[in-house]
Amino acid sequence: GQQVMQIPQYQHVQEGEDFTTYCNSSTTLSNIQWYKQRPGGHPVFLIQLVKSGEVKKQKRLTFQFGEAKKNSSLHITATQTTDVGTYFCAGYSGAGSYQLTFGKGTKLSVIP
Amino acid sequence: DVKVTQSSRYLVKRTGEKVFLECVQDMDHENMFWYRQDPGLGLRLIYFSYDVKMKEKGDIPEGYSVSREKKERFSLILESASTNQTSMYLCASSSRRTMSYEQYFGPGTRLTVT
Numbered sequence: 001g002q003q004v005m006q007i008p009q010y011q012h013v014q015e016g017e018d019f020t021t022y023c024n025s026s027t028t029l030s031n032i033q034w035y036k037q038r039p040g041g042h043p044v045f046l047i048q049l050v051k052s053g054e055v056k057k058q059k060r061l062t063f064q065f066g067e068a069k070k071n072s073s074l075h076i077t078a079t080q081t082t083d084v085g086t087y088f089c090a091g092y093s094g095a096g097s098y099q100l101t102f103g104k105g106t107k108l109s110v111i112p
Numbered sequence: 113d114v115k116v117t118q119s120s121r122y123l124v125k126r127t128g129e130k131v132f133l134e135c136v137q138d139m140d141h142e143n144m145f146w147y148r149q150d151p152g153l154g155l156r157l158i159y160f161s162y163d164v165k166m167k168e169k170g171d172i173p174e175g176y177s178v179s180r181e182k183k184e185r186f187s188l189i190l191e192s193a194s195t196n197q198t199s200m201y202l203c204a205s206s207s208r209r210t211m212s213y214e215q216y217f218g219p220g221t222r223l224t225v226t
Contacts, residue, residue, distance in 0.1 A: 009152070033214055042202060042217040043155070050212075088155070090215075098143045098162060098206065098213050099170075104154035 002027050004091045006103030014111050019076040021106035023089035030094035032065055032072045037105070038085040079110050115139070116218035118203055124224045131190040133221050135203030143206045144186035145215065146170075146178060148199040155202065161186055162208075193225045 003026040013019050023032065031050045035043040047056055049065035049072060056063045060083075062075045076083055086107045090100040119134035135144065145160040147170075157170030159178040167178050175197060179187045186205075190197055200222050204215040 031212060033212075035215075042220050043204075043215075045214045045216065048212050048214060092213055098208060099145075099157065099160060100213065100215060102155045104152070 002091065002093055002101045004089060004101045004103040006089055006106055008106055009104065010107050010109070012109045012111060013079050015081060016078050019079050019083070019108055021074050021087050021089075021108075023072045023074075023091075023103050025070045025091045025101075027091075027093060028069050029091040030069075031092045032069075033090045033092065033100065034063060034072075034074055035088040035090060035102075036085050037088065041085075043088055076108075079108070081110050081112055084108060084110050116203060116205055116216050118201075118218040118221050120221050121219060122222050122224075124226065125190075125193050126226055127194060129190075129193050129225075131193050131223065131225075133188040133190075133201055133203075133223070135186045135188070135205075135218055136184055137186075137203075137205040137216070137218075138184065139205065139207065139216070140183065141205035141207045141216075142183070143208065143213070144180065145204040145206075146176075146186065146188045147202045147204065148172070149202055149220070150199050158188065190223075193223075195225050197223065198225045199223060 034046040037043045054065040060077045086105040088105045089103045116137045146158040147155045161180040177189045203218040
């Protein structure tokens with residue numbers, strides 16, 4: 001079945017440093033989504049990428065979808081303590097399935 | 113705003129008990145999902161449902177069953193709770209109308225089986 005690998009599993013950064021998490025799918029995706037889970041909270045939808053090579057920005061967050069629609073990245077510029085949490089990517093393969101395949105997430109810690 | 117609610121935030125049950133976890137969404141979503149979340153293992157899909165009275169097995173259905181008698185409600189049942197079912201359980205829903213299927217999660221139920 002479809003697999004979505006996400007790296008790194010953990011990342012500790014000093015406040016103000018940049019952070020990137022990467023996501024790779026074993027199959028071509030119709031879209032990829034990103035979620036954030038704050039400590040003690042539940043995953044919250046951040047954004048969806050649909051087109052090959054697409055780049056979207058949300059303030060300090062930049063999301064990219066690879067040309068082959070099999071990989072994606074989330075980059076945070078100048079991290080803040082409010083960025084702490086676990087970031088998940090989730091791939092949607094289409095083909096009549098309504099499921100998402102989640103990566104295992106990257107847990108981000110920001111040292112003030 | 114989409115609201116997904118779960119019946120309990122914390123639950124403690126004994127081994128062998130039958131456990132019911134309830135999930136309700138208020139956005140008329142067709143799709144509903146049950147996940148469990150464990151450290152280092154991410155979100156693992158237990159069961160999902162595309163419609164009332166419909167259910168499909170996810171990746172780890174063993175020891176669980178589900179019920180969807182109404183569109184807004186999706187229940188997860190642990191037939192005979194065991195200690196290895198101690199976990200955080202998350203319910204989610206999504207709409208087929210958007211064609212993107214982003215999922216909206218409930219706050220989770222942290223279940224401890226002793």
